[in-house]
Amino acid sequence: MTDVVLRTDRLFKSFGALKATNDVSLDLRKGEIHALIGPNGAGKSTLIQQITGHLASDSGAVSLMDEHLTDVGPAERARKGLGRTFQISSLAMEHTVLQNAVLGALGQRGNVMAFFKPVMKDVRLVSAAKAALAQVGLAEFATTRTADLSHGQRRQLEVAVALTLKPKAFLMDEPMAGLGLEGAQQMIGLLTELRKEAPILLIEHDMDAVFALADRISVLVYGEVIATGTPEEIKVNPEIRRAYLGDEVPA
Numbered sequence: 001m002t003d004v005v006l007r008t009d010r011l012f013k014s015f016g017a018l019k020a021t022n023d024v025s026l027d028l029r030k031g032e033i034h035a036l037i038g039p040n041g042a043g044k045s046t047l048i049q050q051i052t053g054h055l056a057s058d059s060g061a062v063s064l065m066d067e068h069l070t071d072v073g074p075a076e077r078a079r080k081g082l083g084r085t086f087q088i089s090s091l092a093m094e095h096t097v098l099q100n101a102v103l104g105a106l107g108q109r110g111n112v113m114a115f116f117k118p119v120m121k122d123v124r125l126v127s128a129a130k131a132a133l134a135q136v137g138l139a140e141f142a143t144t145r146t147a148d149l150s151h152g153q154r155r156q157l158e159v160a161v162a163l164t165l166k167p168k169a170f171l172m173d174e175p176m177a178g179l180g181l182e183g184a185q186q187m188i189g190l191l192t193e194l195r196k197e198a199p200i201l202l203i204e205h206d207m208d209a210v211f212a213l214a215d216r217i218s219v220l221v222y223g224e225v226i227a228t229g230t231p232e233e234i235k236v237n238p239e240i241r242r243a244y245l246g247d248e249v250p251a
């Protein structure tokens with residue numbers, strides 16, 4: 001199908017006898033938010049890491065815009081357009097918001113500060129970083145120390161860092177984690193806008209957010225996708241209600 005941006009084709013990953021992902025094929029289409037839900041330990045983070053290249057698959061393939069990424073390392077996948085936000089923050093807390101965004105634009109993460117001064121003079125990188133900060137509503141915090149941001153603002157900064165590389169697809173691992181009601185609402189607004197730029201594969205435990213945001217939902221149980229469908233289809237699927245969702249589905 002022509003509107004497929006990202007595709008996994010029969011991905012497998014075992015840890016010893018445990019099949020963390022078991023024959024996972026799914027796709028992410030232009031303009032959509034595709035949520036991946038499932039109980040703790042279902043294999044969601046494993047799958048994301050197989051897609052980003054941080055974890056080598058036992059077998060199967062990942063492609064972005066029909067380009068096979070299987071033999072491509074994580075940094076190169078990011079440069080090719082796989083944007084990612086992390087479950088655990090990878091921000092450099094002692095540095096400013098703008099410096100973190102510039103590191104993102106460099107394709108670097110974490111504490112790679114040794115060559116920082118020249119990088120901050122690179123007009124192209126700095127303007128990409130500033131544009132990303134403006135997009136997530138953090139323009140006025142450019143010179144703020146990252147440690148001084150609220151938790152919600154750090155989450156927004158994570159998104160900005162991913163945005164600097166102008167991703168073709170986003171992988172987001174629990175962007176709502178730890179956010180209060182107001183922060184979650186803000187993040188929902190941001191993701192609603194971002195999906196127009198690049199589709200989002202979203203791992204999220206907050207079912208209200210998932211059902212408010214997702215165009216499609218895939219349910220992962222014991223490493224296997226047991227269903228993919230619209231929120232309405234997932235909501236009324238008795239097997240899924242029994243296996244996982246229970247009373248968590250919003251009415």
Ligand SMILES: Nc1ncnc2c1ncn2[C@@H]1O[C@H](COP(=O)(O)OP(=O)(O)OP(=O)(O)O)[C@@H](O)[C@H]1O
Nearest residue numbers: 015018019020038039040041042043044045046047
């Ligand atoms: N490096 C590893 N070595 C051994 N087992 C692992 C490793 N990483 C994950 N697992 C196991 O693989 C299974 C899937 O874990 P994974 O973290 O992918 O699940 P998840 O759906 O993301 O869970 P959660 O919702 O709690 O984040 C779990 O049983 C986990 O204990």
